[in-house]
Amino acid sequence: MKLTGAEIVIKTLIEQGTTDVFGYPGGQVLNLYDALYKESENINHILTAHEQGASHAADGYSRATGKVGVVIATSGPGATNLVTGIATAMLDSIPMVAITGNVPNSLIGKDSFQEIDITGVTLPITKHNFFVSRVEDLADTVREAFRIAKSGRPGPVLIDIPKDVQIATYEYEPQPVVEKIPLDLARQEEIDEAIRLLNEAERPYIYIGGGAAGLGLGKEIEALAERLDGYIGCTFMGLSAVNNDCDRFLGMQGMHGHYASSMAQKEADLIFAIGVRFSDRATGNVKKFATGTKIVQLDPDFAEINKNVQVDVGIVGDVADSFARIAKGVAQKSHPEWKKTVEQLRVDENRYIAEAEQEANAPLTPKQIFDIINARKPAGTVIATDVGQHQMWTAQYVSFDRPRRFVSSGGLGTRGFGLGAAIGAQVATGDCTVLITGDGSFGMNLNELATAVSYNIPVIIVLMNNGVLGMVRQWQTLFFGKRYSNTVLGRQTDFVKLAEAFGARGYRAATPEEFEEAFVKAIADRCPVVIDTLIDSDAFVLPMLPPGGSIDDIIVRK
Amino acid sequence: MEQKKQFVIAVYVDNQAGVLTRVTGMFTRRGFNIDALTVGETESPAYSRITITLSGDRYAREQLINQLRKLYSVKKVEVLDDDCIKRGLMLIKVKNTAQTRSDVLAAVDVYRAKVIDYTTDAMSIEITGDPSKIDAFIKLMMPFGIIEMCRTGIVALERGNNTLFN
Numbered sequence: 001m002k003l004t005g006a007e008i009v010i011k012t013l014i015e016q017g018t019t020d021v022f023g024y025p026g027g028q029v030l031n032l033y034d035a036l037y038k039e040s041e042n043i044n045h046i047l048t049a050h051e052q053g054a055s056h057a058a059d060g061y062s063r064a065t066g067k068v069g070v071v072i073a074t075s076g077p078g079a080t081n082l083v084t085g086i087a088t089a090m091l092d093s094i095p096m097v098a099i100t101g102n103v104p105n106s107l108i109g110k111d112s113f114q115e116i117d118i119t120g121v122t123l124p125i126t127k128h129n130f131f132v133s134r135v136e137d138l139a140d141t142v143r144e145a146f147r148i149a150k151s152g153r154p155g156p157v158l159i160d161i162p163k164d165v166q167i168a169t170y171e172y173e174p175q176p177v178v179e180k181i182p183l184d185l186a187r188q189e190e191i192d193e194a195i196r197l198l199n200e201a202e203r204p205y206i207y208i209g210g211g212a213a214g215l216g217l218g219k220e221i222e223a224l225a226e227r228l229d230g231y232i233g234c235t236f237m238g239l240s241a242v243n244n245d246c247d248r249f250l251g252m253q254g255m256h257g258h259y260a261s262s263m264a265q266k267e268a269d270l271i272f273a274i275g276v277r278f279s280d281r282a283t284g285n286v287k288k289f290a291t292g293t294k295i296v297q298l299d300p301d302f303a304e305i306n307k308n309v310q311v312d313v314g315i316v317g318d319v320a321d322s323f324a325r326i327a328k329g330v331a332q333k334s335h336p337e338w339k340k341t342v343e344q345l346r347v348d349e350n351r352y353i354a355e356a357e358q359e360a361n362a363p364l365t366p367k368q369i370f371d372i373i374n375a376r377k378p379a380g381t382v383i384a385t386d387v388g389q390h391q392m393w394t395a396q397y398v399s400f401d402r403p404r405r406f407v408s409s410g411g412l413g414t415r416g417f418g419l420g421a422a423i424g425a426q427v428a429t430g431d432c433t434v435l436i437t438g439d440g441s442f443g444m445n446l447n448e449l450a451t452a453v454s455y456n457i458p459v460i461i462v463l464m465n466n467g468v469l470g471m472v473r474q475w476q477t478l479f480f481g482k483r484y485s486n487t488v489l490g491r492q493t494d495f496v497k498l499a500e501a502f503g504a505r506g507y508r509a510a511t512p513e514e515f516e517e518a519f520v521k522a523i524a525d526r527c528p529v530v531i532d533t534l535i536d537s538d539a540f541v542l543p544m545l546p547p548g549g550s551i552d553d554i555i556v557r558k
Numbered sequence: 559m560e561q562k563k564q565f566v567i568a569v570y571v572d573n574q575a576g577v578l579t580r581v582t583g584m585f586t587r588r589g590f591n592i593d594a595l596t597v598g599e600t601e602s603p604a605y606s607r608i609t610i611t612l613s614g615d616r617y618a619r620e621q622l623i624n625q626l627r628k629l630y631s632v633k634k635v636e637v638l639d640d641d642c643i644k645r646g647l648m649l650i651k652v653k654n655t656a657q658t659r660s661d662v663l664a665a666v667d668v669y670r671a672k673v674i675d676y677t678t679d680a681m682s683i684e685i686t687g688d689p690s691k692i693d694a695f696i697k698l699m700m701p702f703g704i705i706e707m708c709r710t711g712i713v714a715l716e717r718g719n720n721t722l723f724n
Contacts, residue, residue: 128630303624
């Protein structure tokens with residue numbers, strides 16, 4: 001059948017399994033929105049308050065499900081407003097397709113109204129991008145964009161479509177959902193070498209990252225840890241890969257990681273790294289990272305092997321397949337010394353946390369908030385965050401019970417990511433969704449409260465309000481002689497009234513009892529809720545590795 | 559510390575607008591410093607061939623290859639053998655004076671270069687060859703007075719029946 005380019009785009013999205021898109025209309029996407037209107041039975045569009053919010057929503061949608069998130073924006077400023085969202089997805093390898101309109105081909109390159117070279121702008125922050133100048137190429141380009149976004153190491157793909165291409169007509173034939181390009185299978189010699197190192201290890205540490213988080217390997221990783229008599233640590237992005245209640249799990253390591261996890265990684269004689277990229281936030285000073293420790297690394301991306309850290313065995317290809325083949329070759333081990341060492345690290349860690357709590361001397365501490373959230377959150381709750389202290393406390397204290405329940409900007413560290421992402425994750429899963437945020441981050445994109453209210457998306461926003469940019473302030477305290485340059489916000493915003501003004505509900509909590517009451521009420525409300533939670537502006541995220549430092553420089557007390 | 563070495567990388571890319579920007583943009587982004595780059599047509603209209611000359615250690619070389627291979631528009635990447643056939647082209651304009659004329663022409667003859675433009679005060683010379691030959695020719699011309707020169711990066715092929723695809 002003959003359709004317009006705009007209709008072809010929407011039909012192809014539906015054909016590729018897209019049920020929800022996020023976006024914002026404008027001059028050069030009028031045709032796309034007209035096509036969406038006609039297909040509204042088959043595809044749901046969520047109108048956000050800002051294109052940036054839409055991009056984060058598409059990202060959160062993808063993180064929570066593994067599906068390709070889709071966002072639509074108009075040309076010029078609409079397209080540039082996607083940039084932060086696309087970069088966020090790129091740094092965390094999130095599959096996303098961004099569709100932008102552009103001025104007609106005849107006006108391209110003439111500095112026309114709302115014209116921007118968005119493929120040029122997004123070149124370094126997309127896995128690939130397309131400028132589609134002919135309607136004949138449109139359907140296949142959309143399909144190829146999906147294939148690229150979800151194959152190998154996933155990532156965002158942008159498609160820029162001039163208005164005349166949206167108007168032109170061409171034949172459309174539905175096609176099946178594109179398959180991912182299959183990853184190579186590892187060579188047996190590499191697998192054997194990995195098995196040998198794992199079997200020889202006396203102090204094994206399984207280290208999981210974002211590349212493992214979506215593979216559903218949680219149970220298998222736990223079983224391997226049991227068999228190896230080893231422990232599991234993770235990167236920030238790997239947090240929800242295994243059930244956090246598993247007694248082999250030490251939690252996140254790195255700059256703000258758990259003491260026991262970071263120390264165990266340092267003490268280990270073998271690190272079995274699965275889907276990690278050895279980011280600077282995870283390794284600290286890379287010259288002092290894991291010196292003398294054997295490293296076996298599995299990754300779908302060949303460019304991650306030996307990029308930041310030299311490994312002993314680097315296995316590129318299908319991670320799930322390599323993992324299963326390696327796990328099969330590992331014998332039942334017993335390392336009582338290693339167990340003793342790690343259990344002692346855990347005792348030390350608990351002591352540090354208890355001491356810090358005692359010294360806190362505040363009516364409501366971050367840890368109390370997270371204890372209540374852990375106790376009260378329904379199974380399968382999605383936890384989204386913004387960026388800063390609240391994010392690190394979330395990573396340290398929240399217990400995740402299944403994969404894809406942690407939605408947070410790791411690589412790019414995007415303040416303002418959370419609310420859009422939480423909306424996307426809630427739309428995708430329908431599950432209880434809690435956004436942990438701070439007053440700094442929340443202030444950046446709180447306009448998306450309007451979106452949550454319009455569609456009654458029941459996101460519970462726990463606003464950890466300390467009146468300052470806490471993480472920056474923490475660095476100023478430690479490294480800049482307490483010169484608090486521009487981190488004391490001094491806002492007079494009443495967040496309860498603000499929530500109500502948007503049509504959401506607002507509660508305030510200054511004590512554990514008040515917070516618990518508000519949180520329980522918020523879960524029952526099934527509508528957008530802001531809980532303005534008052535915490536001390538001098539609370540620290542600990543432990544901390546100072547920037548450029550190594551695990552030897554770990555700071556465990558204020 | 560491993561020594562820096564010059565090596566030549568041949569890259570097959572889609573013959574489409576913007577592909578060169580994708581490749582060079584990646585170099586900038588990842589902090590690679592390229593000595594020279596040429597791009598042109600190949601035996602197939604669907605592909606262009608980029609020849610990159612780069613100095614660096616093994617780490618730099620591996621990183622460059624890995625990052626190139628990740629680009630969607632890049633179809634094939636190969637480090638060429640040290641003994642591959644390498645050719646560059648240079649056009650060089652030197653002063654033409656009664657005192658220097660015969661020396662310049664003698665050099666052109668020995669280097670199998672070619673005079674392609676000749677006026678009473680200047681000669682334009684074309685020379686192709688291995689980069690070291692061109693370097694030597696420039697050195698030779700210096701005392702005669704180089705007015706202007708323009709030099710390509712190198713193009714390179716493997717010897718014998720070898721190609722990027724076998």
